[in-house]
Amino acid sequence: xKLGVLAGGGPFPRRLADAWRARGGETFVVCLRDFAxxxxxxGHPCMVERAGAAGAILARLRAEGVTHLVLAGRAxxxxxxxxxxxxxxARQIARLGRAVLGGDDALLRAIAEVLREEGFTLLAPQExxxxxxxxxxxxxxxxxxxxxxADIARGMAVLAALSPVDVGQAVVVQQGLVLGIxxxxxxxxxxxxxxxxxxxxxxxxxxxxxxxxxxMRLDPPVIGPTTVExxxxxxxxxxxxxxxxxxxxxRAATLARAGTLGLFxxxxxxxxxxxxx
Numbered sequence: 001x002k003l004g005v006l007a008g009g010g011p012f013p014r015r016l017a018d019a020w021r022a023r024g025g026e027t028f029v030v031c032l033r034d035f036a037x038x039x040x041x042x043g044h045p046c047m048v049e050r051a052g053a054a055g056a057i058l059a060r061l062r063a064e065g066v067t068h069l070v071l072a073g074r075a076x077x078x079x080x081x082x083x084x085x086x087x088x089x090a091r092q093i094a095r096l097g098r099a100v101l102g103g104d105d106a107l108l109r110a111i112a113e114v115l116r117e118e119g120f121t122l123l124a125p126q127e128x129x130x131x132x133x134x135x136x137x138x139x140x141x142x143x144x145x146x147x148x149x150a151d152i153a154r155g156m157a158v159l160a161a162l163s164p165v166d167v168g169q170a171v172v173v174q175q176g177l178v179l180g181i182x183x184x185x186x187x188x189x190x191x192x193x194x195x196x197x198x199x200x201x202x203x204x205x206x207x208x209x210x211x212x213x214x215x216m217r218l219d220p221p222v223i224g225p226t227t228v229e230x231x232x233x234x235x236x237x238x239x240x241x242x243x244x245x246x247x248x249x250x251r252a253a254t255l256a257r258a259g260t261l262g263l264f265x266x267x268x269x270x271x272x273x274x275x276x277x
Contacts, residue, residue: 002064003128004069005028008036009075016072016128028046028064030046032051033050034050036073050084052086054092067120068122070122071217071218072222076184122217124217126220133248134241137243139248139265140256140259148237151173151176154176156209156240160212167181168181169187169211174199174203174205192234195235206240209242209271210242212271222246222249224254225254229257238263244269246267
């Protein structure tokens with residue numbers, strides 16, 4: 001079967017495309033304009049198109065013989081003023097109604113259903129790249145101390161409370177204080193913002209987890225070397241992610257960089273896997 005990669009920004013979509021090809025599969029990459037860099041996909045057949053031209057994208061995927069899709073990479077949700085939907089996309093927006101105005105998870109679930117109706121099978125990134133998800137335990141750096149553990153528990157409680165209203169996948173906590181909650185700006189901007197509010201004393205923790213009940217085919221949380229660098233720049237001491245629920249892009253480099261910077265990365269059970277605040 002042929003895999004279509006709907007690619008946003010960052011290196012993770014390229015890693016998925018490479019992994020699929022290494023397994024003997026064929027790929028076709030859709031670089032979402034203003035988010036994905038086509039130069040990153042040298043060697044993979046691809047097209048560059050804006051998100052609002054979904055009708056053209058699906059027609060090209062069919063022409064290329066794509067049967068399965070994976071969504072990956074950073075992308076900001078466009079406003080209606082900048083979307084410029086083609087006729088097919090405009091019809092779907094009208095049909096989806098309230099889902100378009102909801103949180104990201106609600107919108108992505110609606111998009112997944114549309115893709116299914118259009119004859120595509122949507123895969124989770126972990127189905128393409130099985131080793132991307134973190135296993136439970138300490139993955140890098142020193143073990144979190146009592147203060148860090150309390151911040152982790154606080155962060156998990158905040159994300160559990162936010163899950164029903166479909167807001168964000170990450171929070172920064174320092175000494176029990178919430179320095180920032182991820183919204184539409186994404187994790188990198190969250191870290192930059194939280195760093196400006198850090199307090200004296202022991203550094204804080206980034207907690208990045210999927211929303212409770214999240215469809216893991218859609219926008220699974222991902223950390224990578226850039227996340228680790230941002231956490232260090234923000235004065236944090238470590239990261240807590242979900243065992244079996246948060247992906248690690250460029251795993252070896254991410255864990256090595258955390259170790260070099262003295263940051264811990266710990267993966268905890270979460271949600272249906274067992275541990276909730």
